[in-house]
Amino acid sequence: MKRSNASDDLPEFFKVYTSALSSKLMRIPPDFITKFAGNIPTMCTLERPQIxxxxxxxxxxxxxxxxxxxxxxxxxxxxxxxxxFLTFCYLGKSLFYVQIFSPNGCEKRGQSAGINVPKQVHPRQVEDINKNPNFKTVLTKGYMNKKVVRMPRKFWNAHMKKHERTGLDVTLCVENQEWNVGVRKCHDSILIQKGWPKFVRDNNLKAGTSITFQLTDANHLAFIVTFCRLN
Incomplete structure (x- = not known):
C-alpha cells in the first residue's frame, strides 16, 4: 500500500493489528523483506514523528x-x-516511519495513545498540535528532483478549496522565520511549487525527511512546519 502523497521510491507495507497474533511480535510481509536485497537489519527504529x-x-x-x-x-x-491499522514506511538506515489509525479511519495521536510527551514541549503546545488540521508527507527523491511536494486532495478539499482559486499563496513558518510559497491545483494533484525550492534549501532538507504541515490560520493560509530528519 502506498500513501497518496508519497512516491514509489520509498517501500511501505501495512498491517491490521490483532492482539491474538501480534501482541508479542509482528510479522513483516515476505515481499517486503526482498526489498532489503539480503541486507536485513537486525535492529530497527520505529518512529512516530513529533511523538x-x-x-x-x-x-x-x-x-x-x-x-x-x-x-x-x-x-x-x-x-x-x-x-x-498501521502503515510502515521505510526511510532507510533501519528507520521506519509509522502511522496508526483507529478502525474509524482517524489517525491516533500521541496523547490519546497514552504516550509521554517530551519534557521540552509545553503541554499547551501539544494540545494545540492535536487540534490543528495537519497533514504529513515524506520528502522523497522524486519530490527533490521535481522541486515540488504534493498536498493531499482531502486536505485541500476540507480546508483550502473554499478560497475558490486554483492557485493560492501560503505562508510556511519554521520557528521564528517565514517563507511564502504557492499552492496550485494541477490536473488531479495539489502541488506546493512556487517558492518551495528556496524553502528546502534554507532549511537544509534532504530526501527521507518527514514533514508535518499544521494549519494555524485558515483565512490567511499559514502553516507551522516541523521536520523529522534522518540521522
Whole structure:
C-alpha cells in the first residue's frame, strides 16, 4: 500500500493489528523483506514523528521475519487495539516511519495513545498540535528532483478549496522565520511549487525527511512546519 502523497521510491507495507497474533511480535510481509536485497537489519527504529521512537529487533522464526524484542513496548506505549491499522514506511538506515489509525479511519495521536510527551514541549503546545488540521508527507527523491511536494486532495478539499482559486499563496513558518510559497491545483494533484525550492534549501532538507504541515490560520493560509530528519 502506498500513501497518496508519497512516491514509489520509498517501500511501505501495512498491517491490521490483532492482539491474538501480534501482541508479542509482528510479522513483516515476505515481499517486503526482498526489498532489503539480503541486507536485513537486525535492529530497527520505529518512529512516530513529533511523538516518540522505539528500538525493535528483527529476527527470523522458521521462514518468516518478525519485529520481536521491543515490539511489545511499542504495542503497550501506543495502546494498540484490535483492528488498528498501521502503515510502515521505510526511510532507510533501519528507520521506519509509522502511522496508526483507529478502525474509524482517524489517525491516533500521541496523547490519546497514552504516550509521554517530551519534557521540552509545553503541554499547551501539544494540545494545540492535536487540534490543528495537519497533514504529513515524506520528502522523497522524486519530490527533490521535481522541486515540488504534493498536498493531499482531502486536505485541500476540507480546508483550502473554499478560497475558490486554483492557485493560492501560503505562508510556511519554521520557528521564528517565514517563507511564502504557492499552492496550485494541477490536473488531479495539489502541488506546493512556487517558492518551495528556496524553502528546502534554507532549511537544509534532504530526501527521507518527514514533514508535518499544521494549519494555524485558515483565512490567511499559514502553516507551522516541523521536520523529522534522518540521522
Amino acid at each position: 516518540a521512537s522505539w528500538q525493535v529487533d528483527v529476527c527470523k522464526v522458521d521462514d518468516c521475519w518478525f519485529f520481536r524484542k521491543g515490539w511489545p513496548n511499542f504495542v503497550e506505549d501506543n495502546s494498540l487495539q484490535n483492528a488498528d
